[in-house]
Every structure is written in structure tokens, then in C-alpha cells.
Amino acid sequence: MGWTLFLPLLIPLSTGIVLFGLRRRRRLVHTLAITASTLLLASAALLLFVVQRDGIQVVALGTWPAPYGIVLVADLLSASLLLVCVLVSWATVIYATTWIDPGRERAGFYSLVFILLLGVNGAFLTGDLFNLYVWFEVTLMASFVLLVLGVERGEVEGGIKYVSLNLIASAFFLSATGILYGLAGTLNLADLSQVLPSIDSHLVNLVAVLFGIAFGIKAGLFPLFFWLPASYHTPPVPVSALFAGLLTKVGVYALIRVFTLLFRQDPDWTHGILLACSALTMLTGVLGALVQQDIRRILSFHIVSQIGYMVFGLALLTPLGLASSVFYLIHHIVVKTNLFLIGGLVERVGRSSSLDRLGGIFRARAWLGIVFLIPAFSLAGIPPLSGFIAKLLVVRAGLDAGAYLATAVAVAVGLLTLMSMLKIWNEAFWKDPPTSGVLGDPNIPIRLVVPVLVLAAVTLLLGLLAEPLLDLSTQAAEQVLDADAYRAAVFGLHSSLENLTGGGVP
Amino acid sequence: MSTLTSIILRTAVRWISPLLLLFSVFLLLRGHHEPGGGFSGGLIAATGFALLTFGYSVRTAQRVLRIEPLSLTACGLVLALLSGLPSLLTGQPFLTGLWIDISLPGNVVLELGTPLLFDVGVYLAVIGATLTMLFEFAEE
Numbered sequence: 001m002g003w004t005l006f007l008p009l010l011i012p013l014s015t016g017i018v019l020f021g022l023r024r025r026r027r028l029v030h031t032l033a034i035t036a037s038t039l040l041l042a043s044a045a046l047l048l049f050v051v052q053r054d055g056i057q058v059v060a061l062g063t064w065p066a067p068y069g070i071v072l073v074a075d076l077l078s079a080s081l082l083l084v085c086v087l088v089s090w091a092t093v094i095y096a097t098t099w100i101d102p103g104r105e106r107a108g109f110y111s112l113v114f115i116l117l118l119g120v121n122g123a124f125l126t127g128d129l130f131n132l133y134v135w136f137e138v139t140l141m142a143s144f145v146l147l148v149l150g151v152e153r154g155e156v157e158g159g160i161k162y163v164s165l166n167l168i169a170s171a172f173f174l175s176a177t178g179i180l181y182g183l184a185g186t187l188n189l190a191d192l193s194q195v196l197p198s199i200d201s202h203l204v205n206l207v208a209v210l211f212g213i214a215f216g217i218k219a220g221l222f223p224l225f226f227w228l229p230a231s232y233h234t235p236p237v238p239v240s241a242l243f244a245g246l247l248t249k250v251g252v253y254a255l256i257r258v259f260t261l262l263f264r265q266d267p268d269w270t271h272g273i274l275l276a277c278s279a280l281t282m283l284t285g286v287l288g289a290l291v292q293q294d295i296r297r298i299l300s301f302h303i304v305s306q307i308g309y310m311v312f313g314l315a316l317l318t319p320l321g322l323a324s325s326v327f328y329l330i331h332h333i334v335v336k337t338n339l340f341l342i343g344g345l346v347e348r349v350g351r352s353s354s355l356d357r358l359g360g361i362f363r364a365r366a367w368l369g370i371v372f373l374i375p376a377f378s379l380a381g382i383p384p385l386s387g388f389i390a391k392l393l394v395v396r397a398g399l400d401a402g403a404y405l406a407t408a409v410a411v412a413v414g415l416l417t418l419m420s421m422l423k424i425w426n427e428a429f430w431k432d433p434p435t436s437g438v439l440g441d442p443n444i445p446i447r448l449v450v451p452v453l454v455l456a457a458v459t460l461l462l463g464l465l466a467e468p469l470l471d472l473s474t475q476a477a478e479q480v481l482d483a484d485a486y487r488a489a490v491f492g493l494h495s496s497l498e499n500l501t502g503g504g505v506p
Numbered sequence: 507m508s509t510l511t512s513i514i515l516r517t518a519v520r521w522i523s524p525l526l527l528l529f530s531v532f533l534l535l536r537g538h539h540e541p542g543g544g545f546s547g548g549l550i551a552a553t554g555f556a557l558l559t560f561g562y563s564v565r566t567a568q569r570v571l572r573i574e575p576l577s578l579t580a581c582g583l584v585l586a587l588l589s590g591l592p593s594l595l596t597g598q599p600f601l602t603g604l605w606i607d608i609s610l611p612g613n614v615v616l617e618l619g620t621p622l623l624f625d626v627g628v629y630l631a632v633i634g635a636t637l638t639m640l641f642e643f644a645e646e
Binding site for chain 1: 576577580583584587593594598599600601602603
């Protein structure tokens with residue numbers, strides 16, 4: 001019963017443990033890691049298929065019913081995000097098998113990657129706030145170790161910024177959860193959504209702001225984003241790529257979940273703040289990117305800027321707005337991970353990540369230039385790529401909702417993004433190399449190329465055949481806004497559980 | 507580690523450490539119905555090894571533990587994971603508790619179940635994680 005729901009948790013957990021035991025046998029670990037991530041991909045696809053066919057899926061762990069026990073819930077939003085996240089981690093794992101040095105591998109690199117995935121998948125699937133906190137912590141621990149693994153003493157600065165800011169976020173999250181439990185007497189999301197309207201709205205608003213700060217730090221929202229560009233360029237490329245794809249998006253997912261299901265009583269106040277923050281996030285992120293000279297730093301600032309677009313749709317709280325958020329999330333996870341992976345290839349060919357010392361890569365590797373242009377143009381929103389449709393949805397949702405100023409910011413930021421992508425193109429690919437003949441590493445291993453090509457193909461497909469994804473995001477948005485359906489799914493299980501044998505409780 | 511370990515601490519540790527380990531098992535087994543359980547039991551057991559580290563040396567504590575603490579954590583996670591699986595065979599959700607009663611002579615019924623296995627997993631994982639950190643710091 002409910003196999004599909006906990007396979008995305010069971011596979012990474014057991015793989016993480018097994019790979020830890022075998023961590024000294026490199027070749028075997030590579031095979032197992034790739035196999036497991038492929039299986040995970042299949043299980044996530046199966047889950048999305050089941051959710052799309054049968055509606056919201058719910059499982060009560062240990063047969064303890066909904067408000068008391070812990071439930072796993074998969075709706076279209078969580079299932080589709082799960083699938084994309086697993087897809088980019090599949091690509092990253094393949095890339096990592098060639099990239100990561102044996103020292104890090106022996107220290108348990110792949111094991112940590114799967115524990116990180118466990119945390120991310122758990123955060124998407126849980127239907128309980130405290131459980132969400134636990135999954136965030138699992139993710140944080142794994143990501144911190146990945147960040148500083150194999151780093152020399154004195155080089156951990158980025159890691160320390162990362163972990164301290166995220167610990168502050170966790171403290172906010174935990175206090176907000178505590179206060180909410182004191183107010184409502186439950187932490188089950190479905191139950192909370194039922195209880196909260198009867199509680200003093202000032203108190204609820206206070207808690208909403210606390211959650212906004214906690215998830216805002218995790219998501220990299222203005223003004224709490226500065227840890228992100230400070231840390232994402234330090235670890236090895238696959239780790240950066242994985243973080244870029246997954247971590248902030250879990251924060252955005254959590255924002256979407258609580259600000260649609262729980263805190264909807266006073267949208268002028270809560271979602272007004274979110275709207276202002278999202279516009280400022282877009283703007284500061286892209287401005288930060290424009291002054292950077294290091295590829296991975298530029299890309300890190302763009303993560304921040306793009307987070308603004310995703311939260312923008314949520315702040316509008318309209319079906320179209322949320323659909324644009326979902327579409328944007330899915331498009332962005334693929335594109336951003338791919339850009340980091342390609343950035344790694346550029347570093348490998350040009351032997352530097354600084355734009356000042358790069359150049360002439362298009363002449364040396366024309367295909368790499370073309371593969372770079374696909375996600376780069378998609379990020380900037382050039383038709384017919386996925387980013388164009390995502391931006392179009394955002395702008396339409398903004399105009400429909402009458403948020404003209406923020407929409408204007410979104411359009412302007414799109415142009416600035418294009419400028420910054422063209423800067424990478426001009427400096428790294430087009431201009432003459434600063435010193436002649438320093439292009440290193442003549443052949444790039446196939447395992448570095450395949451993931452990049454697959455993700456680029458996905459970006460192309462999402463743009464050219466956008467219809468199914470558009471339908472999916474629209475349905476997901478409607479489902480997210482329909483709190484009654486969520487409650488019915490979680491508590492509907494309740495009644496059917498009573499018919500089950502009570503063998504679980506001694 | 508400090509070289510100034512007092513004879514009083516050493517003598518006390520010889521007696522207290524085994525008692526702490528015994529107490530930790532007591533807490534572990536008591537934990538299902540009353541305060542206690544794998545987490546607090548694991549912490550108490552780790553305290554036993556911590557005392558050995560301070561009274562004697564890291565080496566002594568590592569020798570007494572016999573296996574690498576990180577492996578202990580992995581074993582604990584495996585046990586906890588395995589405890590969730592039997593319920594799947596009976597068609598119930600992951601982690602559903604399954605129990606068997608064993609009647610012992612003298613009207614005692616021993617209840618064994620998968621939650622106990624889960625708790626033992628937590629116990630081992632907590633010992634392993636705590637000692638990994640402790641040994642790492644103590645060696646510096």
C-alpha cells in the first residue's frame with residue numbers, strides 16, 4: 001500500500017547507507033550510484049503518473065492516522081518538483097562520477113548526495129510541519145558536509161557563512177513551529193488549515209512572518225540571500241550544480257505550501273510583503289550578477305534573481321500566478337543545474353573560472369558554445385525556449401492581477417539577465433584567448449557531456465512542447481489553491497484507516 | 507588530550523562507565539511505554555565512552571568500542587530502516603509496528619516488535635554520531 005509514495009525516500013536512504021559501507025570501492029560505487037539514481041528517477045516518474053491519474057496520494061506512516069501521526073502527501077506540485085529534482089540529480093551523479101576526485105569519493109561523497117536527496121524528497125512529500133523541519137535539517141547537514149568535504153583549513157569561509165545563516169533560518173523555523181503548535185495544537189498541515197481561521201489573525205500574521213523569514217533565508221529571498229553567492233562557488237562543480245538546482249527550490253516549495261494552505265487569511269499583508277520582496281529579489285540578484293567576473297559567482301547571483309520570479313507568482317495568489325510559479329520552478333531547476341555543469345566544462349577547457357582569463361572557447365569547442373546558449377537564452381527568456389514561456393506566464397499573471405510595478409521590474413530584469421548571459425558568452429566563448437594556446441584537456445569524457453546534453457534537450461523540449469507542462473502547472477496551481485481537496489485527501493484516509501486492522505498499536 | 511588526568515577520575519570512570527552502559531540499555535528497553543528510549547539511551551551510552559576518553563585517552567575509548575563510530579551509525583540506520591520493512595509484507599504502510607508475544611515461564615510475556623528494532627537502530631546511530639564528533643574533537 002502506498003509503495004509509490006515512500007520509494008522516493010526508501011531508495012536514497014538505503015543507497016546512502018550502502019554506498020557509505022562500500023565507499024572505498026570506487027568503480028562499484030559509481031555503478032551503484034548511477035543505478036540508484038536511475039531507479040529513483042523511475043520511481044518519481046511513477047509517482048507523478050499515479051498522482052495525475054488518481055489525484056492526491058496520502059500515506060500514514062506506521063498506520064497512525066492523520067492529525068496524530070505523520071502523513072506523506074503527494075499532490076501535483078510536490079510530485080512534479082520531485083521528478084525534476086531527481087532528474088537533475090541523476091544528471092549530476094553521472095557528471096560527478098568523472099569529476100569528483102578519489103579523496104572525496106572515499107570520504108563518502110555519493111552517500112552524502114543521496115542523504116541530501118532524502119532530505120529534499122522528504123521535504124516535498126511530508127504533510128506535517130515538524131517533519132518538514134526535520135527534512136530541512138537532514139538536507140542542511142548533508143549539504144554542509146558536501147560543501148566542506150575535502151576543503152583545506154582556512155577555505156571553509158563560504159561553508160561557515162552557509163551553515164550559520166541556515167542555522168538562523170532553522171531557529172526561526174523551529175520557533176515559528178513551536179508558537180504555531182501552542183496556538184493551534186497541531187502541526188499537521190491539513191489540520192492546521194482547518195484550525196487557523198478561528199485563531200486571532202494578528203497572531204497568525206506574526207507566525208506567518210516568522211515562517212516567511214525562515215523559508216526566505218532558505219530560498220535566498222531579498223534581503224536574506226547574501227549567504228548564497230558567498231558559498232555556492234566554493235565546492236566542486238557537481239556540488240554547486242546540485243545545490244543550485246535543489247536547495248533554494250525546497251525553500252520556495254515550502255513558501256508556496258504554507259502561504260497557500262495556511263496563511264491566507266490576510267493576503268494584503270502577508271502576500272504584499274512577499275510581492276515587494278520578490279521584486280527586490282529579482283532586481284538585486286541581477287544587479288549583483290552584472291558586476292561579477294567569475295562564472296559561478298554570476299550564476300549564483302542569477303539563482304537569487306530567478307527566485308524572485310517564482311515567489312512573484314505566489315505573491316499574486318491567483319491561479320495563473322501560481323501556475324507561473326510552478327512552471328518557473330520546473331524550468332529553472334533544469335536550466336540552472338545545466339548552466340553550472342556547463343560552467344564546469346568551460347572551466348575544464350579554459351583552465352579558469354574567471355572571465356578575465358577565459359576566451360576563445362567557441363573556436364576550441366563550438367558544440368560547447370551552442371550547448372551553453374540553450375540554457376543561457378532560456379534563463380534570459382528568449383523564445384522558443386522554456387524560459388520564455390515561464391516569463392510570459394509571470395508577466396501575464398502580474399498584469400492580470402494589477403501588479404504593474406512589479407511586472408515592469410520582471411520585464412526589465414529579463415533584459416538585464418540577457419545582458420549578463422551575453423557577457424559570459426562574449427568573454428568566455430567569443431573574445432580571443434588572453435594568452436595563446438592555453439586551452440587544456442583536449443577531450444572531455446563522455447560522462448561529462450551526456451548529462452549536459454540531456455538537460456539541454458529537456459530545456460528545448462519544455463520550450464517547444466510546452467503544452468503538457470503548461471497543463472500540469474495549471475492543474476498543480478488549482479490543486480494547491482484548493483485547500484478543501486487537500487484536507488479531504490488527508491482526512492479521507494482517516495476513515496478508511498479505521499477499517500484496517502489495528503495491528504500496529506500494542 | 508590533557509595529560510593531567512587525576513587518579514580519582516580514573517578510578518571513578520572504571521566503575522561508572524560500565525554502570526552507564528547498563529543504565530543506557532535499561533533506558534532503551536524501558537523507552538517504549540515510559541520515559542527513555544533509543545535516543546536518551548544512546549546519549550547515556552556515549553557518555554560512558556566520553557568519560558573513558560577524558561579519564562584515559564581517545565585510544566582507550568576507541569579500543570573499548572572496538573568498531574569505528576561512523577560504522578556504528580550506519581548499522582543503526584540500517585536497523586531502523588529494516589524495522590520499517592516487515593509491515594510492507596503484510597500490506598500495511600511503512601513503519602507500521604508489528605508485534606509478537608513470547609510467553610516465558612513465570613507468567614511473563616515478552617513483547618517483541620519492530621518498534622524495538624527501530625529503537626535499537628536509533629540507539630546505535632546516536633552512539634555512533636556522538637562519538638564520531640567526540641573523537642574528532644578529542645584528537646585535535
